[in-house]
Amino acid sequence: MTDLENRIREALMDSRRQLPTWPDPMHRIRRSVRRQRVRLAVATTLPAVAVMAAAIPAVNWTLGQASGARPAAPTVYAAYDRGNCSCGEVIPVNTATNKAGKPIRTGFGFQIAIRPDGKTAYVLNPSAFTVVPVSTATNTAGKPIPVGRSGIDSPSFIAITPDGKTVYVANTGRHTVVPVSTATNTAGKPIPVGSGPQAIAITPDGKTAYVVSYPTSGNGPATVTPISTATNTVGKPIRVGFGSFEIAITPDGKTAYAYSGSTVTPVSTATNTAGTPIHLHGNFGEGAIAINPDGKTLYALTINPDTVVPVSTATNTAGTPIRVHLLPSGITGFAAEAASQFTITPDGKTAYLLTGGDSVIPISTVTNTAGKTIQFGSDCRSQAQVHPNISLAITPDGKTAYVACESAVIPISTATNTPGRPIPVPLGDPDTIAITP
Amino acid sequence: MAREDEFAEFVADALPGLLRFGHVLTGNAREAEDLVQTALGRSLRAWRLRRIDDPRAFVRRVMVNSYASWYRRHGGREWLTASPPGHARSGDPAQYVDDRDVVWRALQVLPAGQRAVVVLRYYEDLSEAQIAAVMGTSTGTVKSQTARALKRLANVLDPAEVGREMQQRSGT
Numbered sequence: 001m002t003d004l005e006n007r008i009r010e011a012l013m014d015s016r017r018q019l020p021t022w023p024d025p026m027h028r029i030r031r032s033v034r035r036q037r038v039r040l041a042v043a044t045t046l047p048a049v050a051v052m053a054a055a056i057p058a059v060n061w062t063l064g065q066a067s068g069a070r071p072a073a074p075t076v077y078a079a080y081d082r083g084n085c086s087c088g089e090v091i092p093v094n095t096a097t098n099k100a101g102k103p104i105r106t107g108f109g110f111q112i113a114i115r116p117d118g119k120t121a122y123v124l125n126p127s128a129f130t131v132v133p134v135s136t137a138t139n140t141a142g143k144p145i146p147v148g149r150s151g152i153d154s155p156s157f158i159a160i161t162p163d164g165k166t167v168y169v170a171n172t173g174r175h176t177v178v179p180v181s182t183a184t185n186t187a188g189k190p191i192p193v194g195s196g197p198q199a200i201a202i203t204p205d206g207k208t209a210y211v212v213s214y215p216t217s218g219n220g221p222a223t224v225t226p227i228s229t230a231t232n233t234v235g236k237p238i239r240v241g242f243g244s245f246e247i248a249i250t251p252d253g254k255t256a257y258a259y260s261g262s263t264v265t266p267v268s269t270a271t272n273t274a275g276t277p278i279h280l281h282g283n284f285g286e287g288a289i290a291i292n293p294d295g296k297t298l299y300a301l302t303i304n305p306d307t308v309v310p311v312s313t314a315t316n317t318a319g320t321p322i323r324v325h326l327l328p329s330g331i332t333g334f335a336a337e338a339a340s341q342f343t344i345t346p347d348g349k350t351a352y353l354l355t356g357g358d359s360v361i362p363i364s365t366v367t368n369t370a371g372k373t374i375q376f377g378s379d380c381r382s383q384a385q386v387h388p389n390i391s392l393a394i395t396p397d398g399k400t401a402y403v404a405c406e407s408a409v410i411p412i413s414t415a416t417n418t419p420g421r422p423i424p425v426p427l428g429d430p431d432t433i434a435i436t437p
Numbered sequence: 438m439a440r441e442d443e444f445a446e447f448v449a450d451a452l453p454g455l456l457r458f459g460h461v462l463t464g465n466a467r468e469a470e471d472l473v474q475t476a477l478g479r480s481l482r483a484w485r486l487r488r489i490d491d492p493r494a495f496v497r498r499v500m501v502n503s504y505a506s507w508y509r510r511h512g513g514r515e516w517l518t519a520s521p522p523g524h525a526r527s528g529d530p531a532q533y534v535d536d537r538d539v540v541w542r543a544l545q546v547l548p549a550g551q552r553a554v555v556v557l558r559y560y561e562d563l564s565e566a567q568i569a570a571v572m573g574t575s576t577g578t579v580k581s582q583t584a585r586a587l588k589r590l591a592n593v594l595d596p597a598e599v600g601r602e603m604q605q606r607s608g609t
Contacts, residue, residue, distance in 0.1 A: 004587060004590060004591055004594070007594075008540055008544070008555060009559045009560070010536070010537055011537045011538075011541045011544065012555075012559055014537045014541065019453060019457060019460070020466060025445075025449065025477075026441075026444075026448060029477045029481055285479070
C-alpha cells in the first residue's frame, strides 16, 4: 500500500463526517417505491376519469349543480409531507383564481381518489392505515377510516368506482383489497386477492375491479384478480407477465393491460383470460402505462432505455419507441429517474411526460414525437437537486396541467406548453396531486 | 414475519452504513441520501419479488450501479468542488488543512466509475475480482480504472509526487 493509497483510505474512513438520520426510514423508502406506482396511478386513472366525464358529462354536471356543493371551477388537491415524517397536509388550489387555500390536515397523503361527482376526495394515508375523506365543499378532513392496523398491513393503492359508491384499497401486505362504502365511510370485509396486490383498475361500467398482484415472496407469477363490485367476490386469478405491477383498462372496457416495465399483458375482460405478453425492453418494476382516451393506443414508458412505446390495442403490437430524456443535463439526483410519470390530455392528443428533472416533455400522440421540453423554475428544485416526488395532473377541460413542486404548484398551459405564474404553497415534499371533475 | 417487516429490520440495522457508503461514493451528503433512498426503494421491490441472500451487498450493488449508470447517461460530468484541493503537506502551519479534507476534495474530481472503484477498493476493501463482480465489468477494467484514478489523484494532490507514486506502485 503506497502513501497515496493510505491517504485515500484515511480520507474515506474519516469518522468526523456527520451522517444524516432518518426518523422513519420505511416511510421514506415506501414513498420512493410508491412514487413509481402512484405516478402510474395518476396516469391510468386520470384518462379513465376524463373519458367517463366526456361520456356522461350531463349526468355529472347535473348531480353537482343540484346539490349545490360542487364549486364552479375544479379544485386541485396537492398532498405534501412536512419534512421527513409521517405527517402531512393537502393544499387546495382554486383553478379559477390559481390561489392556494388553507392546508387541510389529512396526515401523509400517499394517493388521492376523487369521487366522480367531485364532492369528496379520499386521501390514502398508509402510515396511519387510514383513508381520510375530505369534503370539497368545505375543504375539511372528515374522520379517518381505518383500513388496516399493523406493520403487516400496507395499504398501497386506492381506486374509486365510477358511481362513487365504493373506494377500493389494495393492502399489499395482507393480500387483500378493502372495500370502503362512501355512504357510511366504513371499511367492509377484506377481499382476498392474488399475493401482493399492487394496483387496481375499474371497468368504465363499474362492474369489475381488476387487481394486479405480484407475490411478496418467492418467484411466483404475477396475477390479475377480477372482483365483482356488486358482490365483492373474486374470480379466478389470471396469470400475467412476470413482475407485473401496473394495470389499465381501455375506455371500451374490453381489455385490461398489466405492465411489468418489460412486458404488457392483455387480459380480455369478457373471458378473463390473458393474451400473449407484448415484450418491451425496459427494466422490470419501473415505468408507467397510460391508455389514450380514444382507446386505440396504449403508451408504455420504459426505463433503461428511456422510451415511450406506443402499443396498438387493436393488434397488440408495439410501435417504434420514442426516445425521451428523463433528466435534463446539469441536473443531479438519482431518485429522479424513478420519478417519471405521464398523463394524457382528455382530448387524447398530448401525453405529458413529467421527468424526474424539473421539466415536462410534451409528446404528440398524433405524430408520436416528443416536443420541446417545458422547463420549470427553482420551485421544483432546491440546491440544484431535483425534487424526486413532483407530480402532475390535468384539468378535465384539458387546458391546464398542474405540477406540484416543493414550494409552489405550477400551472402549465397545454395550448402553448408554457408554465404560468407559480402558485406559492408552504414548503414541503410533494406526494401526489389530483383534480376534481 | 411479513417480508416487509424483515426488510424494515434490515434497514434499521444497515442504514447508517449505507448512508456512509453513499457519502463516500457521491462525496455529497444530500446526494447520498437520494442514492440510498432510491437503492432501498429498488431493493424493496426486489425483496418483495424474491429472496435476497445478502441484502447489504445487494443494496450496495444497486447503489454503485445507479450511481455509475446515472453518471454514464448524463455525460460524464465532473463534480465541481467549492474549493480546489490544496497541498496540505507543503503549506505553512497557519494554512494547514487536514490532509483527509484535502484528499476528500481531490476524490471529488474523479469520474464516477473511477470513484466507485476507489471506494470499493479502499473503503470496502474488496478485491479486484469482487469489484468487477459488483460493477458488472472485467478485472482488467477495474485495474486500469484504479491506475487511472490513482494517477489522477496524485496529479491533483501534488504533481511532483506523480513519478514517485508510480515507481512505488510498480515496485510493490
